[in-house]
Amino acid sequence: MTNGRPDGRLPAERHRGPVVFRRGQVEPDAATTDQRLLDSGGPTDWLHADPWRVLRIQSEFVEGFGLLAELGPAVSVFGSARTDAEHPEYQQARQLGAALAQAGYAVITGGGPGAMEAANRGASEAGGTSVGLGIELPFEQRLNDWVDIGLTFRYFFARKTMFVKYAQAFVILPGGFGTLDELFEALTLVQTRKVTRFPVILFGERYWAGLLDWIRDTVLPEAKIGAADLELIRVTDDVEEAVSIIAAADARRSAQELTENAAHAEARSAGAGDAQ
Secondary structure (H helix, E strand, O other), X not given: OOOOOXXXXXXXXXXXXXXXXXXXXXXXXXXXXXXXXXXXXXOOHHHHOHHHHHHHHHHXXXXXXXXXXXXXXXXXXXXXXXXXXXXXXXXXXXXHHHHHHHOOOEEEEOOOOOHHHHHHHHHHHOOOOEEEEEEOXXXXXXXXXXXXXXXXXXXXXXXXXXXXXXXXXXXXXXXXXXXHXXXXXXXXXXXXXXXXXXXXXXXXXXXXXXXXXXXXXXXXXXOOOOHHHHHHEEEEOOHHHHHHHHHHHHHHHHHHHHHHHHHHHHHHHHHHHHHO
């Protein structure tokens, strides 16, 4: 058996946990993992290395799941951070937050100003649960004062998971790139059945008309989506209609779960009878 070297000597080798480095990858005086851990005066570059980022990402999921697991029925509301408090859209978002809270839903937003603040404010003023999931940005942005439960994320994808996992529906208020990102993320997850189907409601018929026209007149005719995909989107200008769409979908989902649970119970009972 040969080791692959003409002189018969083993190649240089160093271990770092389960990882093996050989030949030119070996650093002659590399510190051990324990040494780096215990050396308080050493370099801090490791704090920004990818393996350490994995732990930070993991911690964000753990914190998010722990915070929201017992939240109960909730609706994620998205909209522009630039909506002025005097704008009619702010007042509509505030009314929406209140109506959702009165219907028994917690309101989850990105925790920022503008439309997000308005939805949080409406929910809080109505005695509901107002949740803000913020994001670390290059410019200063704090959670708005109407957030009752808040968490700030480093990573967009961890934050997005929380918006989807704990929501019975999405309501999309007028907004910019961030709002559009959340809209199409939700539609893609529902379309590909990565999540149980839930309502995706565009609030503001005039604002969303151009986008919907483009989807119907360009995207659909060129077969980039199917006709059934258009049914994933609901559009309204009415707060009560938005809440009723969500409640109706929730009732259908609950009825379906009861039917499925009964069928499973019957199947288990029949299997037990056969075993006897």
